Amino acid sequence: MISAEDATRKPLPTPDADTAAFWHGLKDGKLLLQHCADCGRVQYYQQATCRACGRESLVHRAASGRGKVHSFSVVHRAPGPAFKADVPYVVILVELEEGPRMISTFAGAAPDEVTFDMDVILTFEKVSDEITLPRFRKA
Amino acid sequence: MSRDSLRGKVAVIGIGLSPVGKVPGRSPLWLAADATRKAVTDASISKSEIDGVLSSHAFASPFHRFSVAFSEYFGIQPTFSNNLQVSGATAATMFNIAAAAIHGGLAKVVLVVAADSLMTGLTPDLALRSLTESRDQQYEMPFGIPVANTFAMTAHRHMKEFGTTAEQLAAVAVTQRRHASRTPGAQQTAAITIDDVLNSGMVTSPYHKLDCSLISDGGAAFLLTSAEHAKELGIEKPIYVIGGGECYTHEHIFLMPSLTVTGAVESSRRAYDMAGYRPADMDVAGVYDCFTGTVIMMLEDLGFCPKGEGGRFVADGQMTYGGAIPSNTHGGLLSFAHSGIPGSLFHFHEVVAQLRGECGERQVQGAELGLVHSLGAGFATNATTILGTRNTL
Numbered sequence: 001m002i003s004a005e006d007a008t009r010k011p012l013p014t015p016d017a018d019t020a021a022f023w024h025g026l027k028d029g030k031l032l033l034q035h036c037a038d039c040g041r042v043q044y045y046q047q048a049t050c051r052a053c054g055r056e057s058l059v060h061r062a063a064s065g066r067g068k069v070h071s072f073s074v075v076h077r078a079p080g081p082a083f084k085a086d087v088p089y090v091v092i093l094v095e096l097e098e099g100p101r102m103i104s105t106f107a108g109a110a111p112d113e114v115t116f117d118m119d120v121i122l123t124f125e126k127v128s129d130e131i132t133l134p135r136f137r138k139a
Numbered sequence: 140m141s142r143d144s145l146r147g148k149v150a151v152i153g154i155g156l157s158p159v160g161k162v163p164g165r166s167p168l169w170l171a172a173d174a175t176r177k178a179v180t181d182a183s184i185s186k187s188e189i190d191g192v193l194s195s196h197a198f199a200s201p202f203h204r205f206s207v208a209f210s211e212y213f214g215i216q217p218t219f220s221n222n223l224q225v226s227g228a229t230a231a232t233m234f235n236i237a238a239a240a241i242h243g244g245l246a247k248v249v250l251v252v253a254a255d256s257l258m259t260g261l262t263p264d265l266a267l268r269s270l271t272e273s274r275d276q277q278y279e280m281p282f283g284i285p286v287a288n289t290f291a292m293t294a295h296r297h298m299k300e301f302g303t304t305a306e307q308l309a310a311v312a313v314t315q316r317r318h319a320s321r322t323p324g325a326q327q328t329a330a331i332t333i334d335d336v337l338n339s340g341m342v343t344s345p346y347h348k349l350d351c352s353l354i355s356d357g358g359a360a361f362l363l364t365s366a367e368h369a370k371e372l373g374i375e376k377p378i379y380v381i382g383g384g385e386c387y388t389h390e391h392i393f394l395m396p397s398l399t400v401t402g403a404v405e406s407s408r409r410a411y412d413m414a415g416y417r418p419a420d421m422d423v424a425g426v427y428d429c430f431t432g433t434v435i436m437m438l439e440d441l442g443f444c445p446k447g448e449g450g451r452f453v454a455d456g457q458m459t460y461g462g463a464i465p466s467n468t469h470g471g472l473l474s475f476a477h478s479g480i481p482g483s484l485f486h487f488h489e490v491v492a493q494l495r496g497e498c499g500e501r502q503v504q505g506a507e508l509g510l511v512h513s514l515g516a517g518f519a520t521n522a523t524t525i526l527g528t529r530n531t532l
Contacts, residue, residue: 013277022277045278045391071292071299071398076341077348079285080268091288091343093393101393105282116299133281 010082012131021060022046026132030062031122033098044100065122066139067094070101074111090114094136107135144413147532149238150369150377152362153182154491159357159476160326163259167197167205167358168212170254170478174360175213182362184248184372189362191219191246193233195253195480198269199260209252219246226515227427228385229253230483231522234511235383237363247364253481254358263354266479275391287351287430289392289517291343294432296398298345300447303435305345307450309336311431312349312473314459319470321501326353327474336431350431352472352482359484361491376495379532382416382525384409392517402521403440403512410523411442416508416531418442423493423503424464425486425511428471433514434458438466441512441523465503468493483513487524494528507531 015023022045025032034043036050037057049056072092078084090106092114106114107123119139126132155177157170165173171194179186192215194206202208206220219240223229230253237249257266270286297303313333319325331349339348369377386402386409389395411417418441426441428434435449443464444452457463469475469489472482490509492498507528514521 010283011276011280013281016277019277044393071296073288073291073295073346074341074344075283075285075288076343077285079283079288080264083283086283089283091282091284091292093292093398103279103282103284103391103393116296127281131281 008081012128015130018047019045023131025060025062026124026134027130029124031065031134032060033063033096033100034058035061042098042100044096044102063122064097067096067120067136069093069114069116069118069120070095071116072106072114092120092136094120104134104136107137113138145238145242145383146381146413146415147379148242148366149363149380150366150374151380151491151526152364152369152372152374152377153178153184154488155181155360156485156488157254157358159324159478159485160355161258162256162356165256165356166260167200167254167256168209170256170356170358171209171252171360172213174254174358175250175252178250178360178362182372182374184362186213186215188248189215189250190217191237191240191249192217193221193223193237193249193251195222195224195229197253197255198266198479199256217246219249225520225522227429227483228513228515228520228522229480230487231383231511231513231524232385234380234487234524235385235522238380238383241363241365247368249363250360251363251484252358252360253484255479255481256356257354257478258356260356266354278391285343287343287346290430290433291346292392293398293436293518294430295345297432297436300399301450303432303450305337306333307435307454308345308350308431309333310454311428311434311458312336314453315428315467315471315473318459318468318501319474322469322475325470325475326355327470345432346430352429352477353474355476355478357476357478358481359488361484361487376528378491378494378526378528380524381527381531382410382414383523384413385522387520389519395518399436400446401436401440401514401518403437403514403523406521406523407441407510407512410510410525414525414527416525421464421508421510422506423468423490423509424466425483425490425509426466427483427486427512427514428467428473429477431473434466437512437514438464441510460503468498468501468503483511486511490526494526
């Protein structure tokens with residue numbers, strides 16, 4: 001159970017052994033995907049092994065940043081006090097050009113701009129010295 | 140079906156419900172004990188006959204080992220115990236695992252119990268935040284994803300692919316509210332219309348406030364034992380576990396294989412196969428209803444209507460009395476109560492009561508076979524249990 005004070009702060013990721021490279025990449029302006037040198041699988045999110053073949057021959061490559069909105073939902077009632085000032089905002093499920101899907105939020109001003117299968121492009125939002133979040137705007 | 144399947148080997152012999160809704164001043168342990176006392180009375184056994192306890196974590200309880208803490212609180216010393224946690228799917232897994240434990244000889248009389256105090260013990264803000272915290276800390280949480288959001292995105296895509304409408308989603312809420320109006324103790328019983336749902340304020344599109352389930356206090360308890368022991372005890376109407384199945388397709392919403400076809404297809408297929416029955420044979424159902432669109436998708440994936448037809452099926456009255464599959468006849472998570480993990484146990488309570496013929500004015504006449512489907516975490520977890528009367532064995 002979390003305290004009422006904690007609930008007013010936005011949750012930020014704490015990079016760990018599996019994800020440090022990912023968050024470091026974002027800091028440098030790159031959204032890193034893992035490409036398996038053995039089976040060719042491209043995966044998001046980061047881990048030590050390929051989810052298809054189980055081997056450890058993963059190579060990080062920056063995503064093109066292009067993708068499509070597979071689904072979305074406009075948040076009007078925030079999940080707790082930390083996000084209350086942001087509503088309405090659009091949570092989007094983006095299908096990246098390379099194949100994997102990811103969760104993000106729409107970086108454009110008008111939530112009703114977002115439609116199914118809309119082309120979007122990656123943008124970066126620095127939220128702390130360590131953390132830059134990958135977000136998307138209309139392409 | 141394998142020769143060693145659980146089909147008909149284990150029966151529910153006692154059921155109990157705590158007060159639900161807003162129950163101030165009562166801890167999860169008290170709510171669990173209240174429900175268990177009623178189940179023990181219902182089964183006419185002594186609490187010392189309980190040798191197994193399956194429970195789950197309660198958000199509003201400081202105890203990490205809730206099943207162990209509960210046993211101490213209730214004054215029993217079981218020889219089989221665990222806390223299960225696969226979010227909303229936990230309820231059906233408790234029944235499946237209790238049946239397996241009894242059939243496998245690990246325990247003779249298993250108590251399935253869960254309770255939480257999300258409304259008064261935790262407060263709605265903290266309850267929602269705690270549920271949000273259950274999403275991945277690295278790749279989901281930083282974006283401010285309400286617990287409703289992952290489910291909202293599946294329903295939204297369902298609308299895009301199949302033309303499901305906001306009015307059809309709302310029809311689920313309206314139907315279940317009508318059901319709850321005949322359920323003593325239900326949290327929300329005032330009649331609502333489609334317009335009421337559409338005008339209740341957007342939470343996260345396409346879900347309005349009344350498309351979302353409640354935040355409640357409450358608990359439920361069940362006693363299960365072998366079919367033979369139920370007979371020895373002289374249980375008048377044992378309700379048998381005749382099929383069970385589970386399916387786990389992903390953890391992160393972005394790795395869900397399809398936003399509109401879920402693991403419920405496989406979990407229910409396994410349950411139907413074990414039971415030896417088809418969807419059309421079911422008389423009554425408890426369908427996990429954290430949101431209205433969830434019910435529509437589940438009615439499809441559980442085989443009650445073809446894929447994409449769920450919206451029309453519901454609007455056409457097929458999930459209520461006189462329809463193909465009366466579902467959530469107590470009002471469900473949308474109108475009866477939703478206290479977290481126990482939420483889906485309320486569906487079990489209703490389906491067992493229906494199969495016993497104890498539902499009074501909400502009775503589905505002649506109900507012999509019932510299905511309960513529990514799911515959670517944006518359809519990451521799915522579990523199905525099929526229950527039946529003696530006639531269905």
